[in-house]
Amino acid sequence: MTMPLYQATAVRQGLGCSLRPGGDYLTRRILELTRPDAHQTVLDAGCGPGATLGLLRARGLYNCLGLDRDWPFLSEAKNDTLTVLQADLPRLPLADRTIDMILCECAWNLTPQKNVLAEFSRVLRPHGILAITDIFARTFDAVEGAWPVPCCFAGATDLETVRSLVVDAGFTVTLLEDHSRLLRETAAHFVFAHGSLHGFWLAVTGSTELADQACKASQVTKPGLFLLIAKRNPL
Numbered sequence: 001m002t003m004p005l006y007q008a009t010a011v012r013q014g015l016g017c018s019l020r021p022g023g024d025y026l027t028r029r030i031l032e033l034t035r036p037d038a039h040q041t042v043l044d045a046g047c048g049p050g051a052t053l054g055l056l057r058a059r060g061l062y063n064c065l066g067l068d069r070d071w072p073f074l075s076e077a078k079n080d081t082l083t084v085l086q087a088d089l090p091r092l093p094l095a096d097r098t099i100d101m102i103l104c105e106c107a108w109n110l111t112p113q114k115n116v117l118a119e120f121s122r123v124l125r126p127h128g129i130l131a132i133t134d135i136f137a138r139t140f141d142a143v144e145g146a147w148p149v150p151c152c153f154a155g156a157t158d159l160e161t162v163r164s165l166v167v168d169a170g171f172t173v174t175l176l177e178d179h180s181r182l183l184r185e186t187a188a189h190f191v192f193a194h195g196s197l198h199g200f201w202l203a204v205t206g207s208t209e210l211a212d213q214a215c216k217a218s219q220v221t222k223p224g225l226f227l228l229i230a231k232r233n234p235l
């Protein structure tokens with residue numbers, strides 16, 4: 001199978017260890033809006049190489065935990081003061097109602113979304129906070145089979161589907177914002193680095209045919225970027 005987009009050298013070179021559009025902009029927005037207390041337990045679900053864990057620690061949140069299935073990313077994230085665990089998001093190795101807040105940044109679309117929301121709902125305390133940032137598709141019907149590599153774009157739904165999946169999993173959505181500007185800025189960065197969007201996809205896939213397919217997928221699915229914040233309903 002083709003390597004996932006977030007593991008491609010062209011992406012790591014462009015984004016460093018914040019593997020999502022906009023770097024830490026939306027993470028800072030989440031923390032501004034939700035203001036977790038220092039004693040609260042915060043899970044970064046799909047933490048990748050650990051940029052957000054570093055930011056949480058810098059904000060004085062010492063009870064934070066990073067979880068990812070990719071060991072090379074976790075070993076980048078790991079240090080003496082950070083707790084990281086290798087695990088699969090649909091099977092969280094965590095007890096029921098033990099977490100105060102979950103951040104899931106550009107990882108949810110890579111997973112079976114309903115199962116992962118059920119797990120988030122299980123491990124969060126009542127009124128616990130869930131913050132998801134990910135890609136949405138303005139033309140949801142065009143997504144299936146459109147993308148040539150595993151990536152957040154390939155698992156995207158439209159904003160109304162995102163909202164209803166989260167509500168059906170037992171949450172109250174308190175905010176759903178469109179931050180597509182950050183996705184456009186990231187795309188512009190890759191265009192400058194590789195000459196064109198096609199050049200970027202060629203660097204990622206190594207194939208003109210797959211690069212053509214990715215450019216077409218972008219045109220037909222019309223991707224954007226969302227931030228969702230929700231509260232787990234009490235039982």
Ligand SMILES: C[S@@+](CC[C@H](N)C(=O)[O-])C[C@H]1O[C@@H](n2cnc3c(N)ncnc32)[C@H](O)[C@@H]1O
Binds near residue numbers: 019067087089106
């Ligand atoms: C696009 S990267 C984002 C990483 C990080 N959240 C960030 O914003 O920099 C997606 C991450 O989700 C992780 N991931 C994908 N599917 C997963 C799963 N089923 N269980 C755990 N982690 C998963 C990948 O290994 C990768 O680190």
